[in-house]
Amino acid sequence: MPRVVIVSNRVADLRKKSQTGGLAVALADAMRERGGIWFGWSGETKEEAAPAVAETIGRVAAVSLPLSRREVEEYYLGYANSVLWPLFHYRLDLVDHRPNFLDTYAAVNRRFATELVPYLEEDDLVWVQDYHLMPLAARLRELGCRNRIGFFLHIPFPPPDMLAATSNHREMVEWLLEFDLVGLQTSTDVGNLTRYLEEHMGLEEIGGAYRHGSRQVRVERFPIGIDPVGFAAMAREEPDDVAIDLMRRKLLGQRQIIGVDRLDYSKGLPERLRAYGRLLVQHPEYERVVSFLQIAPPTREDVDAYAEIRLELEALAGSINGRFAEFNWTPIRYIHRPVSREKLAPLLRASDVGFVTPLRDGMNLVAKEYVAAQDVEDPGVLVLSRFAGAAEELDAALLVNPYDVDEMSRRLHQALEMPLAERRRRHEELLEKVMRQNATAWLESFLEVLERPDGNQEAGTADQVAA
Ligand code: ADQ
Numbered sequence: 001m002p003r004v005v006i007v008s009n010r011v012a013d014l015r016k017k018s019q020t021g022g023l024a025v026a027l028a029d030a031m032r033e034r035g036g037i038w039f040g041w042s043g044e045t046k047e048e049a050a051p052a053v054a055e056t057i058g059r060v061a062a063v064s065l066p067l068s069r070r071e072v073e074e075y076y077l078g079y080a081n082s083v084l085w086p087l088f089h090y091r092l093d094l095v096d097h098r099p100n101f102l103d104t105y106a107a108v109n110r111r112f113a114t115e116l117v118p119y120l121e122e123d124d125l126v127w128v129q130d131y132h133l134m135p136l137a138a139r140l141r142e143l144g145c146r147n148r149i150g151f152f153l154h155i156p157f158p159p160p161d162m163l164a165a166t167s168n169h170r171e172m173v174e175w176l177l178e179f180d181l182v183g184l185q186t187s188t189d190v191g192n193l194t195r196y197l198e199e200h201m202g203l204e205e206i207g208g209a210y211r212h213g214s215r216q217v218r219v220e221r222f223p224i225g226i227d228p229v230g231f232a233a234m235a236r237e238e239p240d241d242v243a244i245d246l247m248r249r250k251l252l253g254q255r256q257i258i259g260v261d262r263l264d265y266s267k268g269l270p271e272r273l274r275a276y277g278r279l280l281v282q283h284p285e286y287e288r289v290v291s292f293l294q295i296a297p298p299t300r301e302d303v304d305a306y307a308e309i310r311l312e313l314e315a316l317a318g319s320i321n322g323r324f325a326e327f328n329w330t331p332i333r334y335i336h337r338p339v340s341r342e343k344l345a346p347l348l349r350a351s352d353v354g355f356v357t358p359l360r361d362g363m364n365l366v367a368k369e370y371v372a373a374q375d376v377e378d379p380g381v382l383v384l385s386r387f388a389g390a391a392e393e394l395d396a397a398l399l400v401n402p403y404d405v406d407e408m409s410r411r412l413h414q415a416l417e418m419p420l421a422e423r424r425r426r427h428e429e430l431l432e433k434v435m436r437q438n439a440t441a442w443l444e445s446f447l448e449v450l451e452r453p454d455g456n457q458e459a460g461t462a463d464q465v466a467a
Helices: 022-034 069-088 101-119 136-142 169-176 187-200 228-236 240-253 269-282 304-324 341-349 366-371 407-415 422-434 440-449 456-464
Strands: 004-011 036-046 053-057 060-068 125-129 148-152 183-184 211-213 215-221 255-260 290-295 332-335 353-356 380-383 398-400
Touching: 004 022, 004 101, 004 290, 022 036, 036 069, 036 101, 036 148, 036 353, 060 069, 060 101, 069 101, 101 136, 125 136, 125 440, 136 148, 136 169, 148 440, 169 290, 183 187, 183 440, 187 215, 187 456, 211 380, 228 341, 228 366, 228 422, 240 341, 255 341, 255 366, 269 290, 269 304, 269 407, 290 341, 366 380, 366 422, 380 407, 380 422, 398 407
Parallel strands: 004 036, 004 125, 036 060, 125 148, 148 183, 183 215, 255 290, 255 353, 290 332, 353 380, 380 398
Antiparallel strands: 053 060, 211 215
């Protein structure tokens, strides 16, 4: 079985069990089993760029390099998170393109390719993760790399007309054409990319792949998943402070709605808080009974749009609490800090409603974690945005339009009043999907397609002969 070389913006700390990013959680589990190399940024910022260093942890070698201050500003915070992130989340209004962003993004990808090549063996499968590294296959090919290279995009792929609002859209898609396989989260994303290939580039699908020049690329859907069995086990283990809080709430007959997200404008947090506020206005009987716990740890705070959403959220939580709080009851508990997964899992289990309402999300693993964490005898209800990738599979949830505050408030009410039989029926259907499309299935199915022979091997040999 060939080795697997994962390349992502950040190399996760494989010794640490609690990870904050969805990507790290899904891959770390699978990599520990399979072995291979994980290559990427170490997370350190140095005055000057420095070379990569390797560290072996179990069967996985982590190879990481620090970035220079300028690279962090212009590649990571800049092009990746101020241009690509908003653009791919359908937020053209938040795209903040500045001089040097694209050049530094290209340069970091070139440097990643140069540093990675010495570690590669002939048969390695290279698997590149996410929007930070779209040009990587093109740069590796320039250095003579003939390995199978796959790409998985964790975030949505925007519709062709939206992509076309950036000046270098064609170049972006040409980067992707250098991979052997491009994996996306949903059929909507696959449709968006293949429409671009067909309508903007005149490419045609033949035998499941798009041919261009001497190469061909497959574009397929691989919805990412979690480790539902492990997460459910964690959810049943309550740390003391969580157990005490649960007991107190039970005693007082209190119920809880929960939200867990990185504090990101794509997650629809202000709309979510407003919907909860509306619920309290429309159903005064929920006062002192139904509270809302929102956990939203900080990310990317050096990007202006993130600082703004934080202020907006704090003001909103303050005003709703100011209006409804009692001396002994706080409607919204808003935590702007990371919470360990050991606490998160039982908190999800102990909540009557999982409120997951991103305006746009590649998948959203919290939705799947909420389902996995529930007590099957007495499960809570998932209220889920139609615009989360997860909605494509989890259609037994109560699906909502995350821009429609009234609808969300009505669905919260429906969730809180849902009879046990219906809760069980919906949960059973959801759990079946979460179990089936788990992290291992996602990883295995991607690698299986990446390994499948196609015309690119011959094209590689022909190039070699010509060279
Ligand atoms: P994210 O945008 O980070 O991921 P998500 O899929 O919800 O979003 O994953 C977040 C992960 O971090 C979850 O496992 C969650 O439990 C954890 N987490 C969140 N807040 C936490 C906290 N306070 N403390 C501890 N853990 C916390 C990106 C895309 C998603 C896609 C994933 C995976 O934006 O759409 O689903 O990658 O592909």
